[in-house]
Amino acid sequence: MNDKVPVAAPPLIRATGLNKTYATQDGQQIIALSDIDFEIAPGSFVTVVGPSGCGKSTLLKIMAGILPGGTGTLNMSGRPISGPSRNVGVVFQAPVLLPWRTALENVLVPIEIQRRGRTAHIDKARGLLRMVGLDGFEDKYPGELSGGMQQRVGIARALIHDPDLLLMDEPFGALDAMTRESMNLELLRIWTGSGKTVMLVTHSIPEAVFLADRVIVMSPRPGRITEIIDVDLPRPRRLSMMSTAPFGELTDTIRRHFGALGALDS
Amino acid sequence: MRRLKRFADLSMTLGLGLLILAAWELAVRVFAIPAIIVPAPTAVLGALRDGILSGELLTHLWVTLAEVLLGFAFGAAFGLVCGVMIGLFTLLENLVYPYIVAFQTVPKVAIAPIIVIWFGYGMASKVVITATIAFFPVLANTIVGLRAAPRDQVELMVAFTASRWQVFRLVRWPQALPFIFVGLEVAMVLAVIGAIVGEFVGSQAGLGYLILQRDFNLDMAGVFAILLLLSALGIGLHALMMALQRRVVFWVDHRGDRVVGA
Ligand SMILES: Nc1ncnc2c1ncn2[C@@H]1O[C@H](COP(=O)(O)OP(=O)(O)OP(=O)(O)O)[C@@H](O)[C@H]1O
Ligand SMILES: [Mg+2]
Numbered sequence: 091m092n093d094k095v096p097v098a099a100p101p102l103i104r105a106t107g108l109n110k111t112y113a114t115q116d117g118q119q120i121i122a123l124s125d126i127d128f129e130i131a132p133g134s135f136v137t138v139v140g141p142s143g144c145g146k147s148t149l150l151k152i153m154a155g156i157l158p159g160g161t162g163t164l165n166m167s168g169r170p171i172s173g174p175s176r177n178v179g180v181v182f183q184a185p186v187l188l189p190w191r192t193a194l195e196n197v198l199v200p201i202e203i204q205r206r207g208r209t210a211h212i213d214k215a216r217g218l219l220r221m222v223g224l225d226g227f228e229d230k231y232p233g234e235l236s237g238g239m240q241q242r243v244g245i246a247r248a249l250i251h252d253p254d255l256l257l258m259d260e261p262f263g264a265l266d267a268m269t270r271e272s273m274n275l276e277l278l279r280i281w282t283g284s285g286k287t288v289m290l291v292t293h294s295i296p297e298a299v300f301l302a303d304r305v306i307v308m309s310p311r312p313g314r315i316t317e318i319i320d321v322d323l324p325r326p327r328r329l330s331m332m333s334t335a336p337f338g339e340l341t342d343t344i345r346r347h348f349g350a351l352g353a354l355d356s
Numbered sequence: 357m358r359r360l361k362r363f364a365d366l367s368m369t370l371g372l373g374l375l376i377l378a379a380w381e382l383a384v385r386v387f388a389i390p391a392i393i394v395p396a397p398t399a400v401l402g403a404l405r406d407g408i409l410s411g412e413l414l415t416h417l418w419v420t421l422a423e424v425l426l427g428f429a430f431g432a433a434f435g436l437v438c439g440v441m442i443g444l445f446t447l448l449e450n451l452v453y454p455y456i457v458a459f460q461t462v463p464k465v466a467i468a469p470i471i472v473i474w475f476g477y478g479m480a481s482k483v484v485i486t487a488t489i490a491f492f493p494v495l496a497n498t499i500v501g502l503r504a505a506p507r508d509q510v511e512l513m514v515a516f517t518a519s520r521w522q523v524f525r526l527v528r529w530p531q532a533l534p535f536i537f538v539g540l541e542v543a544m545v546l547a548v549i550g551a552i553v554g555e556f557v558g559s560q561a562g563l564g565y566l567i568l569q570r571d572f573n574l575d576m577a578g579v580f581a582i583l584l585l586l587s588a589l590g591i592g593l594h595a596l597m598m599a600l601q602r603r604v605v606f607w608v609d610h611r612g613d614r615v616v617g618a
Contacts, residue, residue, distance in 0.1 A: 154515045173517075180515045186508045189607040190530050199526065200516040231607060251516075 101129035108162035121312035122148040137298040145313025146291040179248035181258040185240035187232040194228040218246035237264040258290040395577035404581035419562040427486020428547040439498025472558040486550035490543035501535025537601040
């Protein structure tokens, strides 16, 4: 059905003319997404930037199959997304851990839900917690962890069942610059060669450029896509690339879209 | 530091109590108030000691305690089951909840005589009265608790393909537990009242029955001794519930550092 599109592999995700309106308590209609068109190639890393309130989380939740889309189509592997999928890992903007479960037990939640064998995954869960820098915190409860630590538990949880598609909503928002950079590198390391497709929402333009094959730039109210930028920086990416001229040009291009808004970190 | 402060608080509370008792004792003696109107604290303590040593108080205490615990268990269990059903199926809420509220607005004291006629003068009628009283707080709090789960948590479970039942087990039920315990706590206190009311209406044993009997004999010190025992019973059962709550809903902060200024 997509013979006319000259691409090698059919897209994993394709959104065409996607709209979403919320009805608020006082009976008003809020247009959260308007006429969204994009494609995500399998195995690629796509980031989404846009000012607060432009509909990034909304888009992510529709893609995760937990929020009904409005008009338009949103397909995954050629079929409309009608609900959540076992092959998807999600990280919400807030950590959303279960306070009565330890860090380790929280990471195992998707395994329990999908009945993949809890005992067989305990070592893997420990490994993931070590990877996100939480060695020794496996048996702590969320109330005993900092916000950034909780968010990292959430990242480990999204990876435990080895999903093909990762949907991450500002996963590093609560982290300091240093931890954030090391988490960026760690995420790229996991992604490289894994065949996973990642869609990551961020407020940080440099982070968006650093991680991505493609950056989707959104504008606020009603949330629409202003530009999709291909990032052709070589891989593997190194932190030193952030100070190169091509990197600077890309971030400048994106920043120009938000010139007057000042809504994003630099 | 905190220990010391708690000790100071406790001794102040106890000190106030002793002061009031002393004033009471003094007033009774100075104004020569007859014991059939207000007994002196020492007379009450004496009656309590006599009652316990003779075994009379304890025999009746066990009857009342059994009524309270059985009634509480039946009422709470039924409230919990109904609460879960109603909390899970909205249709059921619209269907039966109005009737439950209507039933709740009828004072249980008013239907106690009917229940005694239906279930007899023995323990059964007291258990039924206690259960009807303990039922509602557990039911109402279970329903509210099951709705208390943050939307984010439910959404996340669903995003990982949780079924309705899994969302209930993983999120809704644990989130409801703190509320359910509030209901159980209230129900426990009410259960004691329920048992006494039942015994007042018609019984052959229990502390409520004994109160009526001693009242009839103008044994005021004896009645006060029972009141003392009843309040000890209430405090004990309440403390038991609180201990259980702290163990089960451990993640809700009971101790922790106080928020400055809160
Ligand atoms: N449940 C809801 N009901 C009504 N309106 C909503 C709801 N959720 C989001 N909105 C509205 O939709 C718009 C987009 O919200 P969304 O959370 O997707 O923004 P966002 O881009 O993720 O913002 P941020 O960067 O601050 O997280 C906002 O204007 C918000 O007010
Ligand atoms: Mg958001």
